[in-house]
Amino acid sequence: QVQLQQSGPGLVKPSQTLSLTCVISGDSVSTHSGTWNWIRQSPSRGLEWLGRTYYRSIWYNDYAVSVKGRITITPDTSKNQLSLQLNSVTPEDTAVYYCVRGFWIGGTPTLDYWGLGTLVTVSS
Amino acid sequence: EVVLTQSPGTLSLSPGERATISCRASQTVTSPYLAWYQQKPGQAPRLLIYGASIRATGIPDRFSGSGSGTDFTLTIDRLEAEDVAVYYCQQYGYSPPTYSFGQGTKLEIK
Numbered sequence: 326q327v328q329l330q331q332s333g334p335g336l337v338k339p340s341q342t343l344s345l346t347c348v349i350s351g352d353s354v355s356t357h358s359g360t361w362n363w364i365r366q367s368p369s370r371g372l373e374w375l376g377r378t379y380y381r382s383i384w385y386n387d388y389a390v391s392v393k394g395r396i397t398i399t400p401d402t403s404k405n406q407l408s409l410q411l412n413s414v415t416p417e418d419t420a421v422y423y424c425v426r427g428f429w430i431g432g433t434p435t436l437d438y439w440g441l442g443t444l445v446t447v448s449s
Numbered sequence: 450e451v452v453l454t455q456s457p458g459t460l461s462l463s464p465g466e467r468a469t470i471s472c473r474a475s476q477t478v479t480s481p482y483l484a485w486y487q488q489k490p491g492q493a494p495r496l497l498i499y500g501a502s503i504r505a506t507g508i509p510d511r512f513s514g515s516g517s518g519t520d521f522t523l524t525i526d527r528l529e530a531e532d533v534a535v536y537y538c539q540q541y542g543y544s545p546p547t548y549s550f551g552q553g554t555k556l557e558i559k
Contacts, residue, residue: 374548439493
């Protein structure tokens with residue numbers, strides 16, 4: 326059973342950096358059969374995929390156009406975790422942030438394990 | 450980018466009835482890349498259906514998915530009180546890679 330334990334501050338000031346960590350148990354961040362994603366949810370934007378990291382002999386990252394240039398997702402194999410950094414935040418970045426495993430079943434992509442979510446509020 | 454539009458926005462039905470939720474895509478979606486999620490109040494979304502019609506592990510057979518091209522449907526038979534949730538369709542695009550979601554359909558049980 327995969328479990329994703331998220332942590333990080335719930336309040337970030339405008340223009341600063343949002344940082345979250347997701348510790349993985351029951352799987353490896355460097356698995357060749359999965360990806361590790363960050364997805365956020367807000368009343369105004371709904372569910373929004375932000376990006377992912379994954380290992381296929383080397384590390385890859387993909388980011389959503391909406392946050393490209395502000396986002397970095399970094400794996401840490403020594404701690405079996407991944408982190409999210411989102412720079413220059415504004416109140417529009419206020420949302421519940423989820424760490425999510427992507428897994429391909431028979432050639433079909435799924436988002437099968439979700440963390441509990443972290444509410445991050447951007448406010449001074 | 451593919452835009453997914455769900456209807457209705459809210460569905461209010463009685464126990465034992467059937468719920469039908471529609472997901473329409475702005476462009477053709479490859480069926481293996483269409484999924485459905487259930488989000489109960491205060492919880493993270495949970496995978497229900499993937500590949501348009503394949504139930505995820507542990508999902509009761511009351512839940513079924515169908516459709517192809519631009520029109521997909523989630524059907525829930527014999528509604529129970531525990532089915533109260535918001536249901537989302539989701540599409541995977543591979544070039545560039547992205548996951549996009551519908552705006553959600555809220556299911557209420559009378």
